[in-house]
Amino acid sequence: MKLQDIQANWDKFGANDPLWSILAWPDKSGHRWQIEEFFATGVQEIAEVLATVAALGLSPERGRALDFGCGVGRLTQALAEHFAEVDGVDISQAMLTLAAHYNRHGARCRYHLNETADLTRFGDGTFDFVYSSITLQHMPPRFARAYLREFLRVLKPQGVLVFQLPDRPRQWHRRLIQRLRPTRLFRLYQRLRHGDRPVMDMFGIPRPQVVAWLIAHGGHVVAVQPDDSADRYWTSFRYIVTKNVQTLSV
Numbered sequence: 001m002k003l004q005d006i007q008a009n010w011d012k013f014g015a016n017d018p019l020w021s022i023l024a025w026p027d028k029s030g031h032r033w034q035i036e037e038f039f040a041t042g043v044q045e046i047a048e049v050l051a052t053v054a055a056l057g058l059s060p061e062r063g064r065a066l067d068f069g070c071g072v073g074r075l076t077q078a079l080a081e082h083f084a085e086v087d088g089v090d091i092s093q094a095m096l097t098l099a100a101h102y103n104r105h106g107a108r109c110r111y112h113l114n115e116t117a118d119l120t121r122f123g124d125g126t127f128d129f130v131y132s133s134i135t136l137q138h139m140p141p142r143f144a145r146a147y148l149r150e151f152l153r154v155l156k157p158q159g160v161l162v163f164q165l166p167d168r169p170r171q172w173h174r175r176l177i178q179r180l181r182p183t184r185l186f187r188l189y190q191r192l193r194h195g196d197r198p199v200m201d202m203f204g205i206p207r208p209q210v211v212a213w214l215i216a217h218g219g220h221v222v223a224v225q226p227d228d229s230a231d232r233y234w235t236s237f238r239y240i241v242t243k244n245v246q247t248l249s250v
Ligand SMILES: C[S@@+](CC[C@H](N)C(=O)[O-])C[C@H]1O[C@@H](n2cnc3c(N)ncnc32)[C@H](O)[C@@H]1O
Pocket: 003, 006, 010, 021, 022, 023, 068, 069, 070, 071, 072, 073, 074, 075, 089, 090, 091, 092, 095, 114, 132, 133, 134, 135, 138, 139, 143
């Protein structure tokens, strides 16, 4: 799967029931999300995340935040209630067009189309807070790993990174499907089954591998907490990470 395939998928979701493709609550399919209710879920999520960060004794500056995989800005706008400036990054222009339409914070929320497997548009140490939720789970692990490395690079020395990422499917037969997924036969099956319709693919990285990767790229893993935002078939975690100051001082 290439980034262009992921992009085409999300542009289709963005053009057809975008809010439900972001929060696929069963009773909300068919354009049944009320806008206020949808954005209120983001306000609640960010308040809870920041309370968790504070409870761990972390207090990032409230300057600049990054929302990676911002969709229509559900969490970007919520972050703008706590940070002076927020950059939302997404691979789908359809999603970003809606994000601009719904934006209530003027220039304090900036939205960017990112079509590459890196974040080179942002310099090292740009952000006080980097957040990503229900996004890394929709791309093959090689992309998720590359973005995790980038999150640490664009984080300020005293900044905080929080992201959600599934670990693995709960059931053995779903784990088997994950192993078959990269094969040609499986891709052919998917093409025959779904045709041109967009598919909500799910991926994960086992928790020990995520922790090892973060440490290898200069992260200090403060906490890993169970998370229930992936679908019910997956175990998922929220990672709270700072920069490893020892690595920085070397
Ligand atoms: C399920 S939605 C979540 C949106 C937002 N995080 C929220 O919770 O409201 C996933 C979003 O990730 C975006 N996305 C997927 N792959 C991406 C990538 N490689 N870079 C940036 N955004 C990506 C999709 O376009 C989509 O808007």
